[in-house]
Amino acid sequence: xxxxxxxxxxxxxxxxxxxxxxxxxxxxxxxxxxxxxxxxxxxxxxxxxxxxxxxxxxxxxxxxxxxxxxxxxxxxxxxxxxxxxxxxxxxxxxxxxxxxxxxxxxxxxxxxxxxxxxxxxxxxxxxxxxxxxxxxxxxxxxxxxxxxxxxxxxxxxxxxxxxxxxxxxxxxxxxxxxxxxxxxxxxxxxxxxxxxxxxxxxxxxxxxxxxxxxxxxxxxxxxxxxxxxxxxxxxxxxxxxxxxxxxxxxxxxxxxxxxxxxxxxxxxxxxxxxxxxxxxxxxxxxxxxxxxxxxxxxxxxxxxxxxxxxxxxxxxxxxxxxxxxxxxxxxxxxxxxxxxxxxxxxxxxxxxxxxxxxxxxxxxxxxxxxxxxxxxxxxxxxxxxxxxxxxxxxxxxxxxxxxxxxxxxxxxxxxxxxxxxxxxxxxxxxxxxxxxxxxxxxxxxxxxxxxxxxxxxxxxxxxxxxxxxxxxxxxxxxxxxxxxxxxxxxxxxxxxxxxxxxxxxxxxxxxxxxxxxxxxxxx
Ligand code: IDC
Numbered sequence: 208x209x210x211x212x213x214x215x216x217x218x219x220x221x222x223x224x225x226x227x228x229x230x231x232x233x234x235x236x237x238x239x240x241x242x243x244x245x246x247x248x249x250x251x252x253x254x255x256x257x258x259x260x261x262x263x264x265x266x267x268x269x270x271x272x273x274x275x276x277x278x279x280x281x282x283x284x285x286x287x288x289x290x291x292x293x294x295x296x297x298x299x300x301x302x303x304x305x306x307x308x309x310x311x312x313x314x315x316x317x318x319x320x321x322x323x324x325x326x327x328x329x330x331x332x333x334x335x336x337x338x339x340x341x342x343x344x345x346x347x348x349x350x351x352x353x354x355x356x357x358x359x360x361x362x363x364x365x366x367x368x369x370x371x372x373x374x375x376x377x378x379x380x381x382x383x384x385x386x387x388x389x390x391x392x393x394x395x396x397x398x399x400x401x402x403x404x405x406x407x408x409x410x411x412x413x414x415x416x417x418x419x420x421x422x423x424x425x426x427x428x429x430x431x432x433x434x435x436x437x438x439x440x441x442x443x444x445x446x447x448x449x450x451x452x453x454x455x456x457x458x459x460x461x462x463x464x465x466x467x468x469x470x471x472x473x474x475x476x477x478x479x480x481x482x483x484x485x486x487x488x489x490x491x492x493x494x495x496x497x498x499x500x501x502x503x504x505x506x507x508x509x510x511x512x513x514x515x516x517x518x519x520x521x522x523x524x525x526x527x528x529x530x531x532x533x534x535x536x537x538x539x540x541x542x543x544x545x546x547x548x549x550x551x552x553x554x555x556x557x558x559x560x561x562x563x564x565x566x567x568x569x570x571x572x573x574x575x576x577x578x579x580x581x582x583x584x585x586x587x588x589x590x591x592x593x594x595x596x597x598x599x600x601x602x603x604x605x606x607x608x609x610x611x612x613x614x615x616x617x618x619x620x621x622x623x624x625x626x627x628x629x630x631x632x633x634x635x636x637x638x639x640x641x642x643x644x645x646x647x648x649x650x651x652x653x654x655x656x657x658x659x660x661x662x663x664x665x666x667x668x669x670x671x672x673x674x675x676x677x678x679x680x681x682x683x684x685x686x687x688x689x690x691x692x693x694x695x696x697x698x699x700x701x702x703x704x705x706x707x708x709x710x711x712x713x714x715x716x717x718x719x720x721x722x723x724x725x726x727x728x729x730x
Pocket of ligand 1: 494532567568605630662663699
């Protein structure tokens with residue numbers, strides 16, 4: 208019996224050992240088989256097709272996402288450089304001086320971020336042979352090859368959305384050394400500025416809504432408080448109560464050329480000392496520095512929005528003037544005008560004090576039919592945002608031919624006024640007759656610009672003609688803005704050319720034109 212059970216146990220052991228050997232062998236051989244066979248995509252796919260496809264798709268998505276991300280990042284970086292803080296180096300001309308070459312470099316530091324810029328420095332290489340000459344608005348030093356530019360007291364802090372203009376002349380032994388092809392670098396706190404500070408403001412519909420909500424509120428008891436939204440009723444401008452109302456004030460010179468006069472204290476001086484209720488913001492389009500030329504669009508729009516804000520806070524009315532002149536025909540820059548007025552009217556849709564002047568002075572051979580065509584494409588764009596603001600439309604021959612406009616006025620629109628401009632020493636009865644004719648035909652005529660000298664903006668003052676014009680202004684209750692707020696050495700400037708003040712002028716600071724105009728506005 209003992210032997211029998213021993214045999215059974217041994218047999219079982221053999222069987223188990225055999226099974227183990229078999230299993231091990233089988234595993235080993237299948238491993239081998241797999242390693243021998245080439246691993247192809249199809250074999251892998253055949254293992255689990257769905258899962259594999261998913262993985263591949265994921266990889267592709269991930270790849271394109273990283274690609275997108277890098278382009279996005281690149282764009283962001285470019286945008287941030289363009290829209291946050293940056294330095295612009297521009298050519299100020301060059302000339303020969305005693306066998307050397309003098310190059311003038313204009314340097315503008317832009318702070319388009321919403322924070323103050325402090326502790327800044329600009330470095331530009333390529334100045335090894337340079338010797339610093341005349342310079343302004345900064346401290347300049349050349350060490351080795353590098354020009355170092357730092358601040359003076361007054362531009363040590365560059366507030367948000369401001370630009371500081373600096374410049375210098377550098378003398379080089381040879382004309383080849385003094386090129387303008389140099390790359391300025393901005394350092395903040397000793398570090399090269401590459402930080403992505405802020406993105407450009409993309410104006411989505413929601414943001415436009417937001418912009419509207421941030422509406423500036425006028426002071427109590429001001430013109431705007433008392434008279435509110437204006438409209439055109441026949442030949443008149445009427446206030447919120449339907450009473451005849453007259454706008455009277457000052458036009459800026461070109462915003463690009465005299466930005467310093469766009470300040471709240473200046474407008475306040477006109478309101479409180481002169482009795483003005485209107486400011487016109489003249490933004491040239493065609494001239495050098497103009498919006499459709501080489502002008503800095505963002506800077507110009509900032510001047511417009513500052514101007515509108517200051518006027519609004521002071522309870523004054525304000526004209527946004529698309530100042531065409533050397534561009535002759537408003538159709539020349541129609542697309543830009545449409546985009547501009549779309550943005551402006553969206554922003555100021557809820558403002559009761561903003562008027563839009565869509566083309567200062569069409570001239571050359573521009574016909575009324577062309578101005579009308581332009582007006583009929585710009586007006587609906589404004590109306591889509593702003594239902595009722597007054598829109599002022601220019602007329603042929605530097606806005607003199609209101610009679611022609613009155614023969615064929617714009618129909619199907621409300622709150623439209625038509626521009627007449629006069630320069631008293633040049634334009635007399637001939638233009639006043641046109642105004643009379645237009646007025647008799649029921650046109651609302653608006654004198655958005657005038658002066659009492661000749662049409663060049665310079666020359667002698669014609670007081671008699673100026674009085675004749677004001678008789679007509681009084682008779683028809685016409686609104687007007689006097690050209691121009693600057694101290695440029697020309698008769699039409701209202702500030703004396705030797706006065707550097709940008710607000711709070713006394714009569715001694717004014718030109719002859721300024722004194723006369725102040726008296727007229729203040730009556
Ligand atoms: C003049 C300025 C002058 C500037 C010139 C540019 O007074 O400083 O150099 O423009 O071309 C207008 C225009 C207005 C003119 C003004 C005087 O609307 O822009 O300003 N004028 O020439 N129409 C008639 C006269």
